[in-house]
Amino acid sequence: RSAENLQRELQTVILPDKFGVEARTAISTVAKFLKLWGFKKRIAGQQIYFDGRERPDVVAYCQDWAKKMLQYRKLMDDYTGDDMEVTVSPQLRIWENKHVLVTHDESTFYSMWLEDGESNRNLPEEARVIIQPGTNKDGWWKSMDMVKQLKEQALPIFEALHPNCIDVLCFDQSTNHNAYPNNALVTSRMTLNPKPASKLEWKFRDGWFIKNAQKVQHSFFCTENVAGEDVVMFKGIKKILQERDLWAAARGRGAMVVPSMGCRESCPAWAGLAPRLRVMARVGGSLARGGGTCPAWAGLVPRARVLPRRGGSLAGVGGSCPAVAGLAP
Structure with missing residues (x-):
């Protein structure tokens, strides 16, 4: 799109066809009106947008979703006629x-447009x-607002309008529609130190981890006696x-120790929890026994507040450990 193209369109198509006249339009006039219409002259750069729709997992998900929707459609009403009135x-x-399709969407309105004589209707x-x-x-x-909307408004109305029917609810891919549940083990929601469970915004479930090739159940809560009362605490x-x-504790004021034994690249507990740790290597501490390919190093080292100084060491770190490349400068 350019002023030159619009000038050529005006002189060869728009003015002759609409008004039956031949006219000359200055490029400065065209540029002036483009500015009045809200256009700005910009350099068009190459922009690439990746939406991931061709990823194998996304394709597989869409195919599975489409098959399910076709199955549901066989159980829904269909419509025919010029105005789909049948x-x-x-x-x-x-x-x-019978299944009934229900769609959900959000819209933003900054004002209400009404015709002359029309009032804001009470719906x-x-x-x-x-x-x-x-x-x-x-x-x-x-997400909690959406769940409340479904429970308290949408589903009761659906059951009143479509008794003995099954609702098929369709949502777009908003992050609110794909949010973690209230009891998910998301480390960004957790506190570093113990806290009364009653004061937590989230209600975490118990977790588990693998030790010696065995699955170990792990409770995240304990009971402590506070001022003579038993209080349930998040650990x-x-x-x-x-x-x-x-x-593990270390010399000086303490340091984080990255274990090599039992810390595998695929360990979800360590990869998820490590970035949340606030206490890193400090003066007199050490970062010891880091495995050369351990992903914990890549996640932990950039978070270090104070790197080891006098008397500190980076002992036992493998030569290929990414921490070394990140710390050396």
Whole structure:
């Protein structure tokens, strides 16, 4: 798109066809009106957008989803006619229930456009939820808001409108629609030190880890006596790692020790918990026994607040360890 192309279109097509005249339009006039219309002259750079739709796992997911939707469609009403006014009911077997497609979407409106004489109508009960987003207003739409909307509004209305039917709810790929549950073991939600369970925003479930090729159940909560009362406490990341032999005291004020034994590249506990650790190698501490290919090094070392100084050492680190390349400069 350019002013020259628009000038040529005006002189050869628009003015002759619409007005039957031949006219000359200055390029400066065209540029002036382009600015009035909101266009700006910019250099068009090469931009590449990757959406991942051709990834094998995404293709497999879409194929599986499409097959399921085709199966559901056989159990739904179909529509025909010029205005789709004719409803064709599905042929159901005695053990099948009719399925009804329900779509969900979010929209943002900054104002309400009304015709002359039209007022803001009071709409009947519906599944729609209206909020004013913002820090000092209704906040932001989160996954818990969507769950509440489904439980308290959408599903009761659906059951009243379509008794004995099964709802097929379709959502887009918003992060709110694919959020972790309230009890997920997400380390960014955890505290480093113990905290009363009643004061946690999240309700973590118990975890597990692999030790000596055996699956070990691991409770993240304990009961402590506080001021004569038994209080359920979340252990915190530090104590959880200590119980898994992934935290050790060292000289001076303490240091994090990355174990080589039992720490595998595929260890989900270490890869997930390590980036959250705040206490790193300090003065007089050491980072010892790091495996050459251990992914914990790559995740932990960039988080170090104070690197080992006088009397410290990087002992036992494998020559191919990525930590060395990151720390040396």
